[in-house]
Amino acid sequence: MSNERLRAAMAGRGWTYADLALRVEVDPKTVERWVNLGRTPRRAAALRAAEALGDDVHALWPALRQPRAARAVSPDLVTLYAQRSDVPVSVYVDLLAKARQQIDVLVYAAVFLHEAYPRLNDLLRERAADGCAVRIALGDAESLQVKQRGREEKFGHGIEPRCRLALMHYRPLVGVPGIELRTHGTTLYNSLYRTDGEVLVNAHVWGVNAYGAPVWHLRRSGERGMFDTYTESFAAVWETAWPVEG
Structure with missing residues (x-):
């Protein structure tokens, strides 16, 4: 054909x-x-x-x-996507919508979420109002690590304004009970989108924009699995991050 x-x-x-x-x-x-x-x-x-x-x-x-089927090398692995652009936005939205206890987002910018789903802030407010703890960690546009990532991905200075744009998107959430917003300057090996016992991990590959790098969907099946490894990583970065003031 x-x-x-x-x-x-x-x-x-x-x-x-x-x-x-x-x-x-x-x-x-x-x-x-x-x-x-x-x-x-x-x-x-x-x-x-x-x-x-x-x-x-x-x-x-x-x-x-179409995502390719992954060989189940870990009981935590649900789905493997060859690149982030293969993940339907509905996957992110559905995960956020069903969260009851915890939402953690660790990225540099990830402005694609607000662009694809303009109700993102409203959804996060709704989850927080129902008692869900929401933590968002964005890249500090002035940090050396963000600037270095731009050079590595051949993005030049493009990633820095995207970090500022992401902060602009999320800033209306500052001061909302149950929601914390911080910026970080760590070397970001993976972007994380965690809700309760599930997490989407966007692995970063040198020289490749995040949308072209793999994503694995993990679900916690027991202690000390892949899910715990990534949630502990989030916690470590969160401790180094700076609160965004209103």
């Missing part, structure tokens, strides 16, 4: 197989197979092609949206 969406995207730019191949750094025959045979490229090549075409990678290749 041919890939008509890809064919149309290329036609819209007046590109041949060779034109797209040059930008993606593959053989023109490879692009031809993507179009005429409906082949799905490797994720890295698909991302480069989508960026070059100005199109959505999952619209061009829907198969890349």
Whole structure:
């Protein structure tokens, strides 16, 4: 089956197989197979092609949206996503909505949550009003670690304003009973989205933007498992973080 969406995207730019191949750094025959045979490229090549075409990678290749099944090497492991962009926003929202005791978020910015779900602050207020303790730790835009991450991910100074934007999104929650907001300057090895006994871990890979790095969904199955490892990591960072004043 041919890939008509890809064919149309290329036609819209007046590109041949060779034109797209040059930008993606593959053989023109490879692009031809993507179009005429409906082949799905490797994720890295698909991302480069989508960026070059100005199109959505999952619209061009829907198969890349499906999370791959993970071999259960840990009883805590629920699902493994090849990259953060594969995780539906509904997964984050559903986890937050069912939290009853604890919500912990450790990120540098993660502004995609507010952008994809504008009611995020309202949801956090609702959870706090029902007795759920909410802790949000954002990256300090002035910290050396944030600036270094920008260089490593080839983001330049882009990550610093995103940290400031994230703080702007969450600042209305300062002073809300049950919600604490802090900034941190740690080297962020993983972004964490924890609710009660579950956590989404966005692993960070050198030179890769967070949306392109893997995410594993963990559920606590017992003491000293993977879930506990990450929640203890959050606690350690939280102790070093600075409260955001109103």
